[in-house]
Amino acid sequence: MTGNPWENALKQLRNACDYLDLNKDLYEYLSHPQRIVIVNCPVKMDDGSLKVFEGFRILHSNARGPGKGGIRYAQNVDMDEVKALSMWMTWKCATVGIPLGGAKGGVTCNPHEMSQNELERLTRRFTQGIINVIGPEIDIPAPDMNTTPQMMAWIMDVYSMAKGATISGVVTGKPVEIGGSLGRTQATGHGVAYVADQYAKNHDMKPEDCSVVVQGFGNVGQYTCTTLKSYGYKIIATSDISGGYYNPDGLDIDEMFAYINDPEHRTLEGYTKAKKISNKELLELKCDFLCPCALENQITIENASKLNCKVIVEGANGPTTPEADEILNKNGIDVVPDVLANAGGVTVSYFEWIQDRQGLFWDLDEVNKQLETILKRAFDAIRDLKNEKKISYRLAAYLIAVQRVAKAVELRGIYP
Numbered sequence: 001m002t003g004n005p006w007e008n009a010l011k012q013l014r015n016a017c018d019y020l021d022l023n024k025d026l027y028e029y030l031s032h033p034q035r036i037v038i039v040n041c042p043v044k045m046d047d048g049s050l051k052v053f054e055g056f057r058i059l060h061s062n063a064r065g066p067g068k069g070g071i072r073y074a075q076n077v078d079m080d081e082v083k084a085l086s087m088w089m090t091w092k093c094a095t096v097g098i099p100l101g102g103a104k105g106g107v108t109c110n111p112h113e114m115s116q117n118e119l120e121r122l123t124r125r126f127t128q129g130i131i132n133v134i135g136p137e138i139d140i141p142a143p144d145m146n147t148t149p150q151m152m153a154w155i156m157d158v159y160s161m162a163k164g165a166t167i168s169g170v171v172t173g174k175p176v177e178i179g180g181s182l183g184r185t186q187a188t189g190h191g192v193a194y195v196a197d198q199y200a201k202n203h204d205m206k207p208e209d210c211s212v213v214v215q216g217f218g219n220v221g222q223y224t225c226t227t228l229k230s231y232g233y234k235i236i237a238t239s240d241i242s243g244g245y246y247n248p249d250g251l252d253i254d255e256m257f258a259y260i261n262d263p264e265h266r267t268l269e270g271y272t273k274a275k276k277i278s279n280k281e282l283l284e285l286k287c288d289f290l291c292p293c294a295l296e297n298q299i300t301i302e303n304a305s306k307l308n309c310k311v312i313v314e315g316a317n318g319p320t321t322p323e324a325d326e327i328l329n330k331n332g333i334d335v336v337p338d339v340l341a342n343a344g345g346v347t348v349s350y351f352e353w354i355q356d357r358q359g360l361f362w363d364l365d366e367v368n369k370q371l372e373t374i375l376k377r378a379f380d381a382i383r384d385l386k387n388e389k390k391i392s393y394r395l396a397a398y399l400i401a402v403q404r405v406a407k408a409v410e411l412r413g414i415y416p
């Protein structure tokens, strides 16, 4: 893998602090997560054997509010990845101006090789392990890669049983039947598409003339595709672990959606109504919008100069390395950064947290209206700063976010 995500996250912070000429103490403070919890989770597997899974919950900063961020289940989860993801959450919440801090969790496991019962036992054990550092006022988990609303329901159950009361606000991204918000499942992809469309509106690009490549066809990728398609954009390629799927005339996203939801398939393997291509070919396709919606470190020094898109809209967290960013800047390819582009998810999680605390639930139109208001305000502020200072979208977003966090740190006197 090119680049360690934590080192990449530190470089991005360094760039912003240098530009802002912030005092050294602030960089020193922000370059350390506030709290790291590591838990070993013993799980009885279905075959009777015992496996111990390592899990992390990391709070990067609660200067602006309780920690917020998803939990990821994947084989390559390690502490540096979770540290980076937690720091990116701090900037994301500050970028869109919601009163939450940054946190993230992860468990090193291969969820695709585990049964639902094993995943339930793992999720319950992991929750037990982090129970003292989560809570509606402390740190609120949510879904991320390979974690689902059902898993959020188990987290809520373990926490509630321990506290002796039903506490739905401990976690977001839950099923709506137990306090989830309408629109949360679609929110991240909806936000990616909405922000891409804002970019298009600002650059005289018409949806019907624009082709889009979306790497990843999971929660974020799927709803990025469906929402962009509903706006009139043509999705010409997408991918999952089985490879890329390309059709220059446009993919039938609904059909692909149904294909992977068929329990016989799960992935796009065997889907025949598109040309099969490699992940490398997918990223280098000629298109207007490239939306990486899978993993970190996909656009690197190796492939940045080979990209054939006009703009990158980052659905994933950390898909572009700082070195690749420099190449893209030189080549005139704009990058709408993750901390803005994929902030739709955490924004609707924030709405879910509010709704749970009030016991009053919004209809879908209200959720989407508020979401778009927040994303538009953030996009406009970043665009204006970018134009004024002649800097990248990423640096503009970071300047806004880091200054907001710095102000909170100063006002609270966090290091007297």
Ligand SMILES: NC(=O)C1=CN([C@@H]2O[C@H](COP(=O)(O)OP(=O)(O)OC[C@H]3O[C@@H](n4cnc5c(N)ncnc54)[C@H](OP(=O)(O)O)[C@@H]3O)[C@@H](O)[C@H]2O)C=CC1
Residues within 6 Å of the ligand: 143, 144, 145, 146, 147, 188, 215, 216, 217, 218, 219, 220, 221, 239, 240, 241, 242, 267, 279, 293, 294, 295, 296, 315, 316, 317, 342, 343, 345, 346
């Ligand atoms: N869910 C959310 O609300 C948010 C997620 N994000 C970020 O978006 C990204 C995607 O998350 P999400 O959609 O939730 O995760 P999912 O697990 O739902 O989907 C991940 C997608 O990436 C694909 N993928 C995994 N490994 C590879 C690979 N090596 N090459 C190509 N594709 C691969 C998966 O394929 P397969 O299913 O076949 O394994 C799947 O299509 C992550 O970076 C996450 O942190 C950001 C904000 C919020």
Ligand SMILES: O=C(O)CCC(=O)C(=O)O
Residues within 6 Å of the ligand: 068, 069, 070, 071, 092, 140, 141, 142, 143, 144, 172, 173, 317, 342, 343, 345, 346, 347, 349, 350
């Ligand atoms: O919904 C949330 O609270 C956080 C989602 C997340 O993990 C992310 O934005 O990367």
